[in-house]
Amino acid sequence: MTDAEISVPGRILPVVDRDSEAFWTWGRKGRLAIHRCQECAYYIHPPVPFCPKCESRDVAPEAVSGRGNVVTFTVNHKQWVAGLPERYVLALVAIEEQDDVHIPCNIVGCDAQDVIFDMPVEVFFEPQEDLWIPLFRPRARP
């Protein structure tokens, strides 16, 4: 096979349930949905219909700003499957609203070697089948 005949493999998609549906689909309107306690305002992720801070069951998805910072990251160097680029960045991003909410993601829109700890990033979405996958790219430091 030539390189041209090997396409980049698609993203493996998650199984979506009632709790995670907003997270994986609100990207259709450009919004990042994180569950939030309607009584004490604590963000809860992964989404669970219970607030571990105040024990409220009144929890619902809300759109957050989509801004965050890189908590940690790794630069991949190994080609795990045919067609996959060797260099890509896997990261955990903390949302601006609450730093204990970590979103796994790829950082794109810059060279892998330019990703640094605490880098300011912003969300955008890539449509895949019935889902909108959150990805993050650099944003100007505020």
Add this chain to the structure above:
Amino acid sequence: MDTALSTEGKAMSRFAEKDTAITGVGMSEVSRGATKSALALTVDAALQAMADAGLERSDIDGIATWPGDRADGSGFSAVGCAALQDAMRLEVNWYAGGGEAPGQYGAVFNAIGAIAAGLCRNVLIFRTMYEATARKTAYANSLLRAGERQAGPFSWYAPYYTYAAALQQALYFNLYVHKSGISPEQIGQIAVNQRRNAALNPNAIYKTPITIDEYLASPIIATPLHLYDCDVPIDGAAAIIVSRMDVARNLRNPPVRIEAIGSSMRYRNSWTQLEALDTQAQPKVAEMMWGRTDLKPGDVDIAQLYDGFSFHTINWLENFGFCERYGAKDFIEGGKRIALEGELPVNTGGGALSGGRLHAYGAVHEACTQLWGRAGQRQVKGEPQVCATSTSGGPLAGAMLLVRD
């Protein structure tokens, strides 16, 4: 740590692990491609452990394993309790195999509870890996499978090309490097030390010594992990016998007492949301273990620390309290302290990095081999009596303190 539980337990001698001991160990041939089935390897290890303890099949009244039978073709856990029980026609009062436990030592902790409950006297505990063969045929130990949607805790990582544990765990290790300032030359001491030990272990997979320069020149898998930081998939099985103490005292070997265990989940059990990503679940588990014994880190003679990746070993050195937080870089500098002749010999048989990935049960086997003085050329001098051993990273962690009676 539950301080009240710790105090009550010490006052009333209610820590059930202190009434149990390891009485025999066994290990099959370990290879990068077996000529026997996974079940045959498991029977080899089980028979060896029973013979070592001086027990017959009819003496075994419990079986435990972790994570139990996973018929998924990955070789991660190719044999469960039922298959071994039927193969050997064991007649037991109790058995348990399952993955939701404090790492690989969950099987041991379950056995301690079963013995304390009066369910059994001699528990056969085993761990079988068949990953070398699995990789040659169909399955690359990938966390993801093309065309299948991913459920469960790793679903959050699924869309991001998180094909292997190395990539996921590198997130923790890169943060650790950032916070601790450890250098690649210091990290490499773990791999170099274990290869040096493996050269003295006839059963190890890789026996040719490596230098720091060779470590540094080895391919990067995902920053900061080099190839030599990763354990070696193998085919093989290890087995241990855990016995009630009064039974243990009448068997062939001096009992290796289970002095204390750490099994807690007093943190977020999540691969994405751990509070302390760089130290993972280990600190609270280690703290619990020390809360169940009067022994201190300074009393430990040898350490068999989890090494799925070398960074787990570095993490455990700190979390067990052998050095300060972020002090492992100085502790392992030059490799002398952790060498066989050092103040704390670590992973004395080569560990999973060079000995082969028996997934923490190779570590228990090596602990007992050293405590019984049978380690041949790699035997630690001075008759070691106390071994600290540990499993796993991420939100999984389990710890044990083993003491030769």
